[in-house]
Amino acid sequence: xxxxxxxxxxxxxxxxxxxxxxxxxxxxxxxxxxxxxxxxxxxxxxxxxxxxxxxxxxxxxxxxxxxxxxxxxxxxxxxxxxxxxxxxxxxxxxxx
Amino acid sequence: xxxxxxxxxxxxxxxxxxxxxxxxxxxxxxxxxxxxxxxxxxxxxxxxxxxxxxxxxxxxxxxxxxxxxxxxxxxxxxxxxxxxxxxxxxxxxxxxxxxxxxxxxxxxxxxxxxxxxxxxxxxxxxxxxxxxxxxxxxxxxxxxxxxxxxxxxxxxxxxxxxxxxxxxxxxxxxxxxxxxxxxxxxxxxxxxxxxxxxxxxxxxxxxxxxxxxxxxxxxxxxxxxxxxxxxxxxxxxxxxxxxxxxxxxxxxxxxxxxxxxxxxxxxxxxxxxxxxxxxxxxxxxxxxxxxxxxxxxxxxxxxxxxxxxxxxxxxxxxxxxxxxxxxxxxxxxxxxxxxxxxxxxxxxxxxxxxxxxxxxxxxxxxxxxxxxxxxxxxxxxxxxxxxxxxxxxxxxxxxxxxxxxxxxxxxxxxxxxxxxxxxxxxxxxxxxxxxxxxxxxxxxxxxxxxxxxxxxxxxxxxxxxxxxxxxxxxxxxxxxxxxxxxxxxxxxxxxxxxxxxxxxxxxxxxxxxxxxxxxxxxxxxxxxxxxxxxxxxxxxxxxxxxxxxxxxxxxxxxxxxxxxxxxxxxxxxxxxxxxxxxxxxxxxxxxxxxxxxxxxxxxxxxxxxxxxxxxxxxxxxxxxxxxxxxxxxxxxxxxxxxxxxxxxxxxxxxxx
Numbered sequence: 001x002x003x004x005x006x007x008x009x010x011x012x013x014x015x016x017x018x019x020x021x022x023x024x025x026x027x028x029x030x031x032x033x034x035x036x037x038x039x040x041x042x043x044x045x046x047x048x049x050x051x052x053x054x055x056x057x058x059x060x061x062x063x064x065x066x067x068x069x070x071x072x073x074x075x076x077x078x079x080x081x082x083x084x085x086x087x088x089x090x091x092x093x094x095x096x
Numbered sequence: 097x098x099x100x101x102x103x104x105x106x107x108x109x110x111x112x113x114x115x116x117x118x119x120x121x122x123x124x125x126x127x128x129x130x131x132x133x134x135x136x137x138x139x140x141x142x143x144x145x146x147x148x149x150x151x152x153x154x155x156x157x158x159x160x161x162x163x164x165x166x167x168x169x170x171x172x173x174x175x176x177x178x179x180x181x182x183x184x185x186x187x188x189x190x191x192x193x194x195x196x197x198x199x200x201x202x203x204x205x206x207x208x209x210x211x212x213x214x215x216x217x218x219x220x221x222x223x224x225x226x227x228x229x230x231x232x233x234x235x236x237x238x239x240x241x242x243x244x245x246x247x248x249x250x251x252x253x254x255x256x257x258x259x260x261x262x263x264x265x266x267x268x269x270x271x272x273x274x275x276x277x278x279x280x281x282x283x284x285x286x287x288x289x290x291x292x293x294x295x296x297x298x299x300x301x302x303x304x305x306x307x308x309x310x311x312x313x314x315x316x317x318x319x320x321x322x323x324x325x326x327x328x329x330x331x332x333x334x335x336x337x338x339x340x341x342x343x344x345x346x347x348x349x350x351x352x353x354x355x356x357x358x359x360x361x362x363x364x365x366x367x368x369x370x371x372x373x374x375x376x377x378x379x380x381x382x383x384x385x386x387x388x389x390x391x392x393x394x395x396x397x398x399x400x401x402x403x404x405x406x407x408x409x410x411x412x413x414x415x416x417x418x419x420x421x422x423x424x425x426x427x428x429x430x431x432x433x434x435x436x437x438x439x440x441x442x443x444x445x446x447x448x449x450x451x452x453x454x455x456x457x458x459x460x461x462x463x464x465x466x467x468x469x470x471x472x473x474x475x476x477x478x479x480x481x482x483x484x485x486x487x488x489x490x491x492x493x494x495x496x497x498x499x500x501x502x503x504x505x506x507x508x509x510x511x512x513x514x515x516x517x518x519x520x521x522x523x524x525x526x527x528x529x530x531x532x533x534x535x536x537x538x539x540x541x542x543x544x545x546x547x548x549x550x551x552x553x554x555x556x557x558x559x560x561x562x563x564x565x566x567x568x569x570x571x572x573x574x575x576x577x578x579x580x581x582x583x584x585x586x587x588x589x590x591x592x593x594x595x596x597x598x599x600x601x602x603x604x605x606x607x608x609x610x611x612x613x614x615x616x617x618x619x620x621x622x623x624x625x626x627x628x629x630x631x632x633x634x635x636x637x638x639x640x641x642x643x644x645x646x647x648x649x650x651x652x653x654x655x656x657x658x659x660x661x662x663x664x665x666x667x668x669x670x671x672x673x674x675x676x677x678x679x680x681x682x683x684x685x686x687x688x689x690x691x692x693x694x695x696x697x698x699x700x701x702x703x704x705x706x707x708x709x710x711x712x713x714x715x716x717x718x719x720x721x722x723x724x725x726x727x728x729x730x731x732x733x734x735x736x737x738x739x740x741x742x743x744x745x746x747x748x749x750x751x752x
Contacts (some may be wrong), residue, residue: 068307079335079422083375090426093370094438 014056021045021052103700107258107278118255119626147680149233151218152640154240155355156213156537159530161244163608165207168251170604172200176599177561181594183582193578194261194281195254201264206288207247209384209518212526214243214298216327220533221302223633223640225325226311230303233678234725239294239301242309246291253283257700260284263576265373266347268358268366273351280700285348289455290691292340299333302326303321311632313651319410320654321397321404325390328414328746329383332421336379343372352701367432374425382421384518386414388525389456392478395528396460397655398629399475400467404461405655406650413452420449430498431505439498448494453489457482472627473547477528478554488516489564490708506576509569515562525555527607535626539639542617550606557599563591565598630658635667638743643675646735648743654662675730 025045028038054060060069106114132138145153158674175196178189188196213216218236222229230236234588253259258278262271271281306327310319319327347369349355355363397404404410425443426434460482469475491513495504504510535541565573573586625634635657645666653659660667697706 044294075331076335077420082422083339086372086423086426087368089441090432090434090438091365091368094432094434096435 010056014052017056018049018052021049102467105281106255107191113192113752114255118119121209121252121255122331133340143680146685147682148239149229149237149678149684150642151222151230151233151236152537154236155215155218155220157240158211158218158243161588162212162215162245164524165203165211166604167624169200169203169208170601172196172203173419174601177590177594177597178727179578180580181591183584183587184579189443190578191261194263194576195259197576198260198263198266198280198284199554200252201309202260202284202288203247204386204518205264207243209522209526210295211243211247212530213329213387213522214239214261214310215382216297216391216526217302217329217532218531219537220529221305221323221326221635222309223536223644224311224320224631225303225306225314227309227649227658228644228675229678230301231309232301234681234684234720235297235301237681237684238687239297241684242294242297242691244292245688245692246287246289246695248289248296249290249692249699250283251558252696253280253287256282257547257620260362265370265377267349267373268347268369269360271347271351271369274359276483279699282348282351282701285344285351286698288740289341289344289348290695292337293346295333296337299337302330306330311643311649311656318651319409321393321407321410322387322411322631324409324411325384325386325393329386332379332383332386332418335422336376336383340371340376340380343376348698352698362674367429370429370432371425375422377428379421379426381518381533382417385521386417388481388521389414391525391529391532392460392481394631395474395532395627396463398627399470399472399478400464401470401628401653401657402467403465403587404459405462405465406455408572409455409461413455416452418450420445420452424449426494427498427501436498443496443498450489450493457486473542473544473551474528474532474627476548476551476555477524477531477620481528482553483525484516484520484524484555484558488513490516492517502570504569504664506574507569507574508565508695510576511575512565512569515558515565519558519562521552524555532627533633535727536633536638536640538615541612542612542619543618543679546606546610546613550603550610553603553606555600557596557603559595559596560711561600562594590676611725626658628650630655632656635660636661641738641742643677643730643735643738646672646739672732672735674732675735676727678727679725681725683716683720687713690716 011067017051022045028041054073060066061072098656099494105687132141145157148154163436175188176193179193218230258280260266260276260280260283261278262281262284266281266284269275271284306319306323346355346357350357350359356362358366358369360363360366393404393410417524423445426438427446430439437611471479493511495501495510495513531542531547567585568589569575571584571586573580573584573590621638622639624636627634632649632651635649645668647670649656649667650669651667652665656665656667659665689711694706694709694713697709698701
């Protein structure tokens with residue numbers, strides 16, 4: 001077995017990538033920016049961070065039951081997004 | 097000392113009804129203790145029931161508790177109907193009436209409908225999929241005991257400290273300490289929390305059971321319809337209950353620790369409670385109705401002697417309902433003050449639910465079409481369900497129109513609507529399922545004659561009770577009003593409602609009498625398949641042996657047992673092998689008791705004991721983590737012996 005197979009490229013890349021994302025998220029604290037921009041940066045980095053965890057470290061797509069794992073992850077995401085956006089819609093945006 | 101104990105007093109102590117119940121509770125508890133000691137049943141109770149991890153026994157305990165709660169909630173309902181039967185009636189005062197409609201709602205939904213359904217699924221699902229138990233038997237026992245002690249904690253509120261009185265929806269700011277000063281709403285927050293954790297565990301347990309433990313050959317699209325409905329229900333449980341958990345935790349913090357999540361000042365948002373409550377609350381409606389759809393599917397196909405029509409469309413419509421159930425919650429508060437856009441969106445999603453539900457209705461009707469229909473008691477319930485639920489559904493579409501809802505909102509019309517959905521949808525279904533699966537559980541059938549009497553009493557009285565509410569509601573009678581003046585003209589119709597409620601009471605007493613009569617006199621072990629049914633649970637003996645199936649069945653179609661009977665396909669292939677079973681454990685029961693005392697101390701803000709009980713709960717969890725629990729094996733000889741008792745002489749006989 002060559003060094004290529006033994007060297008955990010994916011894990012290292014994932015680790016570096018999650019460090020970078022953490023640094024980007026920290027920018028919100030370091031720079032004085034409008035609250036909205038800050039929240040958008042935090043949300044985007046948080047979701048990417050979660051994705052990296054699932055794919056790189058928890059190996060979501062590598063087992064035989066990946067179809068059902070993906071289904072439940074997307075269903076959970078769907079419910080979470082609906083709940084959060086729906087709450088914002090009913091409680092703030094759509095409130096007269 | 098006196099000051100310390102005064103907190104346990106009910107605020108309006110001196111009310112004769114409450115004193116009477118306090119005395120009665122003490123007498124009944126003493127009676128149970130003395131009885132158990134006299135008949136030397138403590139050991140039996142502990143070994144066979146309190147420590148059991150057998151899904152069938154846990155199911156029976158769920159159903160028993162649900163029946164008990166049905167009577168608690170039923171007495172609440174009778175008192176309400178009696179109070180409003182006449183204008184300016186003085187039977188109950190406003191406070192007492194508030195407490196009663198609050199506990200009626202909570203108990204009927206969370207401590208009657210839910211456990212009844214969970215009980216039936218506990219008994220039936222492992223049998224229906226050909227499994228020996230659920231995936232996590234110990235967790236299952238813990239689920240039950242958390243539900244049970246949550247329910248008990250909620251129930252003692254009316255004799256110790258005061259009942260919750262802000263409605264089963266517990267809207268803020270009414271439910272805040274500012275407006276609900278007694279500990280009643282603390283009970284609400286903590287008792288439902290404890291029971292809810294149990295329900296969440298059940299959800300996980302049954303998803304894993306159904307996905308991982310089906311008999312060989314049973315693909316997802318070959319599962320019986322009840323199993324499908326339970327799978328979808330548990331998925332909804334797992335996604336909806338965390339919202340309730342969080343909302344109740346925030347409520348507990350607001351009430352006990354003075355946080356400001358749902359207050360009207362300091363950045364709190366009172367209506368956020370209503371929002372979160374219904375984000376859970378609407379899926380909850382489908383949690384109690386989808387299993388009913390499953391039960392009816394089984395019963396209709398069995399008694400019409402026909403294969404269920406439109407299997408795939410049944411499955412897809414349930415999946416659609418489960419997704420839509422998360423998209424409609426704001427229709428519970430159209431009048432809260434959001435704009436036309438929000439109300440429009442939620443109107444459309446709400447009406448969309450009528451489509452998959454309609455698909456299911458037509459499938460049942462087409463299953464009946466050209467069927468050889470047998471009107472046994474379970475089938476009668478199913479037949480009454482279709483037209484009555486239709487009225488509930490159609491009035492639901494009326495309520496879904498946001499602009500019209502400004503007229504219906506908070507009136508008796510709404511009360512009539514949801515009883516027209518929940519009673520045929522859930523109560524009829526669990527009673528039908530109860531009658532249908534009773535012989536499976538106990539090895540003898542309930543009396544058809546008494547069963548039919550109770551059916552007619554309940555079905556007719558139900559309409560007498562709730563139909564007048566549509567009319568008084570449209571005439572403007574608000575719900576939750578403890579009385580009204582004579583000039584409103586609501587009197588006569590409300591009196592009819594009261595008569596209906598008495599009829600319902602007779603019907604439910606008949607059901608209990610049926611259990612008593614059949615237990616004493618019904619013939620035993622007539623057949624293992626009394627209804628000529630179709631799914632796997634009927635392929636084993638009644639009552640079911642501890643190991644369910646001596647040999648794991650092999651499945652080839654959606655109605656495995658029917659094919660075995662009609663086409664002669666072999667269900668049981670292979671020979672007896674030692675069966676691995678989970679060991680009993682007292683830990684779930686002990687944890688339930690600890691949760692009860694933890695909750696009780698939290699309700700009254702007694703911090704030091706609640707910390708001690710909380711630590712004890714963690715200690716139990718630690719103990720479990722390090723416990724070695726390999727289970728035990730039932731040997732081949734033992735299986736042979738047990739099978740012999742059921743009349744199976746040798747293994748060859750069983751294969752034939």
